[in-house]
Amino acid sequence: MLIEGENLEVLRVLQKSYYGKIKMIYIDPPYNTGNDSFVYPDDYSETLDEYQKRTGEKNEAGFLNKQSLWKKNSKESGRYHSAWLSMMYPRLYLARNLLRDDGVIFISIDDNEQSNLKLLCDEVFGGENFVACLIWHKRYAASNDAKGIPSMHDYILAYQKSENFNRILLPRTDKQDSLYKYDSHDGKGLWRSDNLTVKTVSESYLYEIENPNTGNKFAPTKGRCWLTNENKMNEWIADGRVFFGKNGSGAPQLKRYLNEVQQGVIPTTYWSYDEVGHTDGARKELKTIFSGSAPFDNPKPTGLLKKAFQIACGSEEIILDFFAGSGTTAQAVMELNLEDGGNRQCICVQMPEILEETSEAYKAGYRTIADITRARIEKVIAKLKTEQPEKTQDLACANFTLAPSNFKVWRGDVADAEALRDQLEIFQSAEKTPSTLRRTQSSGQTADTQTAMLAELLLKNGLGALGVHAITRPLTVAGVTVHRVLLNNDQTLWLCFEPYTSALKDEIVNTKPAQVILLNSCFVGAKADEQLSNLQLELAGLEIGLLVI
Numbered sequence: 001m002l003i004e005g006e007n008l009e010v011l012r013v014l015q016k017s018y019y020g021k022i023k024m025i026y027i028d029p030p031y032n033t034g035n036d037s038f039v040y041p042d043d044y045s046e047t048l049d050e051y052q053k054r055t056g057e058k059n060e061a062g063f064l065n066k067q068s069l070w071k072k073n074s075k076e077s078g079r080y081h082s083a084w085l086s087m088m089y090p091r092l093y094l095a096r097n098l099l100r101d102d103g104v105i106f107i108s109i110d111d112n113e114q115s116n117l118k119l120l121c122d123e124v125f126g127g128e129n130f131v132a133c134l135i136w137h138k139r140y141a142a143s144n145d146a147k148g149i150p151s152m153h154d155y156i157l158a159y160q161k162s163e164n165f166n167r168i169l170l171p172r173t174d175k176q177d178s179l180y181k182y183d184s185h186d187g188k189g190l191w192r193s194d195n196l197t198v199k200t201v202s203e204s205y206l207y208e209i210e211n212p213n214t215g216n217k218f219a220p221t222k223g224r225c226w227l228t229n230e231n232k233m234n235e236w237i238a239d240g241r242v243f244f245g246k247n248g249s250g251a252p253q254l255k256r257y258l259n260e261v262q263q264g265v266i267p268t269t270y271w272s273y274d275e276v277g278h279t280d281g282a283r284k285e286l287k288t289i290f291s292g293s294a295p296f297d298n299p300k301p302t303g304l305l306k307k308a309f310q311i312a313c314g315s316e317e318i319i320l321d322f323f324a325g326s327g328t329t330a331q332a333v334m335e336l337n338l339e340d341g342g343n344r345q346c347i348c349v350q351m352p353e354i355l356e357e358t359s360e361a362y363k364a365g366y367r368t369i370a371d372i373t374r375a376r377i378e379k380v381i382a383k384l385k386t387e388q389p390e391k392t393q394d395l396a397c398a399n400f401t402l403a404p405s406n407f408k409v410w411r412g413d414v415a416d417a418e419a420l421r422d423q424l425e426i427f428q429s430a431e432k433t434p435s436t437l438r439r440t441q442s443s444g445q446t447a448d449t450q451t452a453m454l455a456e457l458l459l460k461n462g463l464g465a466l467g468v469h470a471i472t473r474p475l476t477v478a479g480v481t482v483h484r485v486l487l488n489n490d491q492t493l494w495l496c497f498e499p500y501t502s503a504l505k506d507e508i509v510n511t512k513p514a515q516v517i518l519l520n521s522c523f524v525g526a527k528a529d530e531q532l533s534n535l536q537l538e539l540a541g542l543e544i545g546l547l548v549i
Helices: 007-018 048-055 080-098 114-129 230-238 279-289 302-312 328-340 369-387 417-426 445-460 502-511 528-541
Strands: 002-004 022-027 099-109 130-137 153-160 190-194 253-257 318-321 345-350 399-401 468-471 475-477 480-487 492-496 515-518 545-548
Touching: 002 369, 007 080, 007 345, 007 445, 022 080, 022 302, 080 099, 080 114, 099 114, 099 130, 099 302, 114 130, 114 153, 279 302, 279 369, 302 328, 318 328, 328 345, 328 369, 345 369, 445 480, 480 502, 492 502, 502 528, 528 545
Parallel strands: 002 345, 002 399, 022 099, 022 318, 318 345, 492 515, 515 545
Antiparallel strands: 099 153, 130 153, 190 253, 468 480, 475 480, 480 492
């Protein structure tokens, strides 16, 4: 799922539907190098609409103004670090709410803010929940004209939601398994030789080992002792676990069988470019996707994110990235699912920052960074469907744009009776523009408005796009448009935004969905209240839930 919008507001919108449901968050925020552009509202209690009205941050076309909203945080500014931290703090705070109790967040960063970010994360997530500071060797060579001491690495800070997080072992590689190349044909499988001595000397582990076939005896080398006591060693010899060389006359070694080793690799804090990729390779990867051009600066390699996902989450989890950039997270999730048969889902959020007209991306036809994100996801999906059609039948991305609510907001500050009566009268229609919801052949807005209301009501009812199995195409039932949603418990939810009829009630009674959502304005005419009361009573008797907005 890709959501285009200011990520602080998007995180607020996601709170109800995805509270405590996200297994992993990965973000690659602006590094605060002095050249980054980012937004940091002065008052985080404001809504996005209020903030933009106050500051005039939108142009006539509805795009965010580059010259005002996307402020360059210059290093000469007295609030250089403070401005960046003020931008990050509320986003991390809201992100923490979305994490599952066993969830984790990975944050890419460099030396400009690494130390400050760690302190901030200690405050938001708790210092006791620090997992690791990973080092990614991002370049394989320094530029010839580099000044000073060039940086060759970035960091990834990892914080868990609680102690319930458990890291996962990385898959073993063919190179690691290739060391197990011997087979004694004893039914125990492949093995490799290993040292039988250790440095820590124990008197009970100092003895001679006798080769039962040749009678030759071997003592441990000076300063070392055998791995175990004499009784256990004799059991190993009798069991064929001690190897005396190809001709049977060599020094004893232990057989380490492949089927007995830990089936995975313990991750460490150092990630080299030869195993996860580097910045140059990431740019080439993007060029391949966009047929020769790279419309985004400094993308992350998919290999880097795949490794993070393998460590942090299983194959059936939800991953969130609210600084989506070029869309590397979405590509990494889709490719990893195909590689290991997983069914991970991801939510990507990208602000519609307007591109410079001189940029390569603008010349290629893209107008915002979100356009690049969407294009990359679409291109990757098309590529994977072509390459592996049998495994990608259900591969898709739902696209959303953050927009003002379709419904009126109840004023809780109303005190006097007259104002309250006025507000009740206004709320006879909860939606802002009821006239656009009537079915007309001439208006092309009806379907778009109803789809927007459907998405909003799913969010407000704690479902969200990833919280349902499927949303079917709108169906005409009894002369009105019905939106049908298949819930995760295999029950059905019906939503209708058009005038109610008794024929619609009959269809509901016959089909028996688990719940029905209607607008109060659906009930029209002199008998509107009577129709609603009768419907409530009849559906309650059939144990069909009814929610009237």
